[in-house]
Amino acid sequence: MRGITEEDIENLAVGAALLGTGGGGDPYLGKLMVQKCIREHGPIQMIDPSELPDDAWVIPTAMMGAPTIMMEKIPNGDEALKSMRLLEEKAGITAFATMPIECGGLNSTVPFVVASKAGIPLVDADGMGRAFPELQMETFHIYGISGTPMALHNERGDRVMLETLDNHMLEHISRGIAVRMGGAAHVAEYMMNGADVKRTSIHGTMTLCMELGRAIRESQTTKRDPIEAIKEVTRQSIYGEALVIFRGKITDIERQSTDGFVRGKARVSGMDAYEGQELRVDFQNENLCAMIDGELQAMVPDLITFLDQETGMPITTESIKYGFRVICLAIPTPDIMRSEAALDVWGPRYFGYDTDYEPVECIQQRRGEQHV
């Protein structure tokens, strides 16, 4: 257990935006909310999964909906806590801790707000090790945890207790509710005990986010190459070492809010070694696939993120603009995310691509050999 400070949250927001692969919402808002909580209530306690009693209840909390809409409906910070309370009441339990369901600007920070306001610890883990657009895309789901019952709140105070027979229907119905609640809802779901957290979550991802954020932010003052700093941190993690797959300038960005998601594509015109080439990145809240001149370079569940060429800061889907000079970075996902069962849930075929998953490091290895 350790106390999380405002500085830690500054780092978390940057690192979570990196692992958030373009999604998970704007890191800025979430960061401000948590820092305000820390100023009011003191450091937030973060606990490693190994420290959890096996029978302690953990209730993950999050926002769901289109990140673009979340930026227009600023949460007041109480909604996810209310969802957690509603779930506690329904289940007749008390949450020992809360936990993020994913890494990403908002969804890494929302549970810190809940932890601070409820005076409970936050578990240093999550269920995606990145961000994904749908609720069944959780290691929790893949390893047998029921997402239901699920509580949803909006900023007005409308609320729902949802129980479904399976996690796919949970996603389907709750997405409809989030849309009708105004495009975004604040949720509590995948309630589980400490033993299940240890078994099904991806451990240490909040610490990793903070380390990545610190590496990027420090590189700005030390003038070190932020890519080198990111490579060093990822190399020592359960993720693979980060790979640069493109450098260029954003020439086109399509973005549509439909069915509770932001879907679209970004096109990037190559610079430096990539001069004359074009990168296309498709997204559904999160970046899904990266193609250079029509050839796949990286795909879900590997992480694809745009960084600002100057600062190394990650850029979320809703912030990408024409003319931005970007680095497209890919990070090999942890092995636990690449099992056959996992690829069924979040592999490229699920998102409509007619291709089997190929690890990004293998694609880049092949590509490097072709270029020699």
Added chain:
Amino acid sequence: MRGITEEDIENLAVGAALLGTGGGGDPYLGKLMVQKCIREHGPIQMIDPSELPDDAWVIPTAMMGAPTIMMEKIPNGDEALKSMRLLEEKAGITAFATMPIECGGLNSTVPFVVASKAGIPLVDADGMGRAFPELQMETFHIYGISGTPMALHNERGDRVMLETLDNHMLEHISRGIAVRMGGAAHVAEYMMNGADVKRTSIHGTMTLCMELGRAIRESQTTKRDPIEAIKEVTRQSIYGEALVIFRGKITDIERQSTDGFVRGKARVSGMDAYEGQELRVDFQNENLCAMIDGELQAMVPDLITFLDQETGMPITTESIKYGFRVICLAIPTPDIMRSEAALDVWGPRYFGYDTDYEPVECIQQRRGEQHV
């Protein structure tokens, strides 16, 4: 309190389809479900609102969604009961009785199934005196009852407890849930005590449905004109006397299931006195407006229903077919449905028509004078 028999339900289904103004679902399925219940559990007790203790809890039950979809997903009859149970559990009360929210093929019969299976009486009243497509279109809402908390079930067993700040948001979110539940959901809502039932419901509408159904069915054996039989029953009710506004042949029917509703229009080519004229009836689950050669003849909240010319049997929106020979009948709605507050909720402007409400009997009076 009186016992309802299979014969009563036969009449109810016909009369409710008439007052259902084309909506409320297919009467056939609902009728079979109730008759099976009566064979298994004996007569269902129907209670007049005046007989209710003021502090007894009444939980209305219904289906919501597109009637066309309801016909494809046949309910097993337990779903609405489960929703009532979920609401009882949530509120910590026991239902003394259930009640329909509207008149209409399915929604007049669903609460009889619930009453039979739960062994409780059904209140002889409803909240629309006809059928309407949206949940805030209830005298309950107009006279100050909260629709929330609301329970929803589908035939799979997925379920929701929904609480909203107002009845418009209740309609908005629950409609989204019904869509995601597969196009239809079984609901319990507008929980209220006996005093509120007396104050806010339209009394005696189930009895009226049975009388109308009996009049139509008896006219088939006695060879009496069914229209005359309907006029006689409506003349003695809180409704106005039924008016024939058109006779003709269906020449076109447009029907689309969108956003959880069936929307469309029916066109009818005139016969007999109406030769050379064209009637158009617009619907959103229920018939909304009737126009002859572009001139409004009847509009919500007055009741507009198609009857088969041969049998006098009402035809629901989803049963209308090209070539049917029909009578278009209008019934003046009770005064309680014509108050300013009521017309704000279900007048023609709410449905997008750029016109004030004009009572059907006034329009027809004017029209008759013009023809003299």
